[in-house]
Structure formats: structure tokens, C-alpha cells
Amino acid sequence: MPNDYDKAVYPEPPRQTPAVDKQTALPNPALILTKLFYYTVDLPVTTFRDTIDSIRSKNKLVYYHQKFRRVPYLTDCQEGDFTCYYEADMQWRRDYKVDQEIVKVIQERMRACQQREGHSYQQNCTKEIQQFNEVTKNFQSRYGDLGAYANAKRCLMKQKERMMAAQAQSA
Amino acid sequence: MVGMSLLRSAAAFAARLGPLKAGNNAANILARTIPRTNKVATRWGHGKKMFVVKPSNFYDRRFLHLLRYYILLTGIPVAVLVTAVNIFIGEAELADIPEGYEPEYWEYYKHPITRWIVRNIYDSPVKDYEKVMAAIQIEKEKGDMRLTQLEVRRQMRHHGDGPWFHVPTPDKALIDNSPKSSPDN
Numbered sequence: 001m002p003n004d005y006d007k008a009v010y011p012e013p014p015r016q017t018p019a020v021d022k023q024t025a026l027p028n029p030a031l032i033l034t035k036l037f038y039y040t041v042d043l044p045v046t047t048f049r050d051t052i053d054s055i056r057s058k059n060k061l062v063y064y065h066q067k068f069r070r071v072p073y074l075t076d077c078q079e080g081d082f083t084c085y086y087e088a089d090m091q092w093r094r095d096y097k098v099d100q101e102i103v104k105v106i107q108e109r110m111r112a113c114q115q116r117e118g119h120s121y122q123q124n125c126t127k128e129i130q131q132f133n134e135v136t137k138n139f140q141s142r143y144g145d146l147g148a149y150a151n152a153k154r155c156l157m158k159q160k161e162r163m164m165a166a167q168a169q170s171a
Numbered sequence: 172m173v174g175m176s177l178l179r180s181a182a183a184f185a186a187r188l189g190p191l192k193a194g195n196n197a198a199n200i201l202a203r204t205i206p207r208t209n210k211v212a213t214r215w216g217h218g219k220k221m222f223v224v225k226p227s228n229f230y231d232r233r234f235l236h237l238l239r240y241y242i243l244l245t246g247i248p249v250a251v252l253v254t255a256v257n258i259f260i261g262e263a264e265l266a267d268i269p270e271g272y273e274p275e276y277w278e279y280y281k282h283p284i285t286r287w288i289v290r291n292i293y294d295s296p297v298k299d300y301e302k303v304m305a306a307i308q309i310e311k312e313k314g315d316m317r318l319t320q321l322e323v324r325r326q327m328r329h330h331g332d333g334p335w336f337h338v339p340t341p342d343k344a345l346i347d348n349s350p351k352s353s354p355d356n
Contacts, residue, residue, distance in 0.1 A: 056261035061286070063263040066279045082307045090300070 010112045068094060074152045085153075092152035099139060106135045256283055 022028070071091050077084035110132045113125035122129075141162065146154055260283045268274060276297065277290040294302075327333020350356070 052258055052261075055259055059260050061260070061263035061283060062266040062278070063281050063286075064266060064268045064274045064279055066274075067268070080311075082311045083304050086304060086307055 009109065011116075013116050074156055089152040092155065096143060096150070099143065103135055103139050106132050253284070 068091070071087040072084060074085065074088040074092070077088060106128075110125065110128040113128045114121040117124040142159075143150065143155065144158075146158065262283070263281050263286070275290075276295040277286045280286045280289055323333070324335065327335050
């Protein structure tokens with residue numbers, strides 16, 4: 001079966017099913033329905049999956065997560081060294097993708113928390129909400145309005161504008 | 172006789188005026204017989220074979236037949252291949268890179284067909300990267316050469332001693348100096 005999600009990051013709320021306290025002799029329809037579902041749907045699907053897995057287990061393939069070497073940034077390139085510019089741009093694009101995925105993960109955590117807590121999410125999920133706000137604010141300030149044709153040089157210019165604004169504000 | 176022919180023509184005229192009206196069949200008007208609806212054929216055994224006149228659907232059926240044929244001609248083998256790959260080979264699982272092992276470039280993809288395409292058809296991403304860097308390098312060198320050419324031209328024109336701005340003049344030895352020996356001719 002495929003790997004389950006990380007239980008530490010997405011904790012399950014405590015189960016609230018009460019202890020079985022049968023007071024009638026009549027059969028429990030919920031129990032009948034669960035057993036029916038199990039035998040008609042769950043068991044065939046699980047056996048199908050197990051047969052396919054047993055066929056597949058003879059040729060097991062693995063894939064890896066590619067790690068890229070760090071190259072000099074755009075600020076460390078000599079002027080006119082276009083190959084250095086290209087490598088820095090590619091590295092910036094990879095980092096941009098990684099940052100987008102980070103934001104998605106933090107957003108997913110906040111959504112899971114809201115789903116878990118129900119109507120009392122605003123007071124119970126303050127950590128997730130605060131983390132999400134911080135991450136999105138940083139992402140917006142770094143990659144915010146660069147648009148579809150963003151590249152490393154434009155992002156660097158945006159950073160320069162930010163630094164100039166901060167300096168003007170502090171001065 | 173004349174009266175009968177008059178009636179017959181009148182009935183035909185009435186039928187022609189309103190051919191779609193129910194009781195206006197020419198024979199019906201003339202004889203005004205009531206159609207007998209209580210004695211109809213209740214058992215449809217060998218019904219009379221009718222030649223139903225409708226437009227031809229030969230071309231439509233041929234088109235759909237050919238469409239299905241040509242789509243399924245390659246569609247079915249592809250579907251069978253993809254199903255067989257998914258059942259018998261299956262997708263790859265994510266694993267950590269073992270120590271000291273450099274994975275091949277196709278081992279970074281999940282689906283076996285993607286891996287096969289990347290391995291056999293595409294170039295490795297390192298090669299693509301190097302191709303782009305080589306193109307950039309060639310263009311940079313071209314640009315640098317053009318800039319140096321312009322600079323050399325500027326310098327030669329300025330100093331006047333560069334080979335590009337030499338104007339060919341006739342040979343010094345060809346000058347006939349004899350008129351200069353008698354200046355006041």
C-alpha cells in the first residue's frame with residue numbers, strides 16, 4: 001500500500017466514538033452496512049491491488065530526487081560573463097520553483113488544520129495561520145509582482161528597489 | 172350523366188382545394204362512405220414490405236466506420252501497451268540516493284514510459300544545459316569580435332597607420348621627374 005501521510009505534521013484529532021453499549025437485541029444497521037461495504041467494495045479492491053503489486057514486485061524501479069550543485073549567484077558574476085548569467089538564472093528558477101512548493105506545503109498545513117478544528121479554527125490553529133502569513137508575506141516581497149517573464153535579473157532589481165525603499169525609510 | 176360528371180369534377184376540385192383535410196379524399200367525397208374502423212387487421216403476420224423513402228445514410232455510416240477503424244488501429248495497441256506497462260512494470264518509488272552513487276539522468280523520473288523516452292529519445296539535461304551554454308559562448312565571442320573590430324577600425328582611422336585605411340597610390344618609381352629639371356619651360 002502507498003505510504004501514509006506524516007502523522008506528526010497532520011495530527012489526527014482524538015477519536016470521539018463512544019464505547020459500545022448495546023441495549024436492544026435488534027441488529028445494528030450501521031454494523032450491517034459497514035460489513036456489506038467491506039465485503040462488496042473493500043475486499044475486492046484490496047485483493048486486486050495486492051495481485052497487481054505482487055506482479056509488479058518483480059521489477060521494482062526507484063527514482064531519486066535530483067540534487068543540484070550551487071553555482072555563483074548573479075551578484076558574483078563578472079560583467080559580460082553571459083554563461084555565468086545563464087547558470088545563475090537557472091539556479092534562480094530552480095529556487096523559485098522550490099519556494100512555490102514551500103508555500104503550497106504551508107498552505108496545505110493550514111487547510112488541514114482548519115478542516116480538523118472545524119468552527120473553532122481561528123483560535124486553535126494560530127501557529128499554522130501565523131506561519132502561513134509570514135511565509136506568504138516573504139514570498140510576496142521577494143517574488144511578488146515579477147509576473148510570467150520573471151528572471152534572476154528582474155528579481156535582483158526588485159531586491160535593489162526594496163533595499164532602496166528600506167534605506168529611504170530608515171534615513 | 173352530365174350531372175354525375177359534374178359531381179365527380181366537383182369532388183375532385185374539393186379534394187384538390189384541401190388535400191390534407193381528413194375527409195377530402197376524392198373517392199370519399201363522391202361516395203361519402205364512412206371508413207370502417209371496427210374491422211382492422213389485428214394480427215400483423217407477414218406485413219406488406221414497404222419501400223421507405225429516406226435519404227441515404229451510406230456516407231455517414233461509412234465515415235463513422237472509417238473513423239472508428241483508423242482511431243482504433245493505433246489506439247488499441249497503444250492502450251494495451253500502456254496497460255501492460257502499468258500492470259507489469261509499474262511506477263517507480265522514491266528512494267534516497269545511496270552513498271557514493273551517481274544516478275543516471277533517467278533515474279530521476281517516475282513513470283517507466285517517461286524513463287524510457289528520456290533514456291532513448293531525449294538528450295540528458297546536462298547535455299542540453301551545455302548546449303545552451305555553448306550557444307551563449309559562441310554568441311558572446313561573436314559579439315566580442317564585432318566590438319574589437321569596431322575598436323580597431325576606430326584606432327586605425329584615428330592614427331592613420333592601419334592597413335585598412337591605406338589608399339593605394341601609384342609606385343614612386345613610376346613618377347617621371349624629367350619636367351622638374353627644366354622648371355621655367
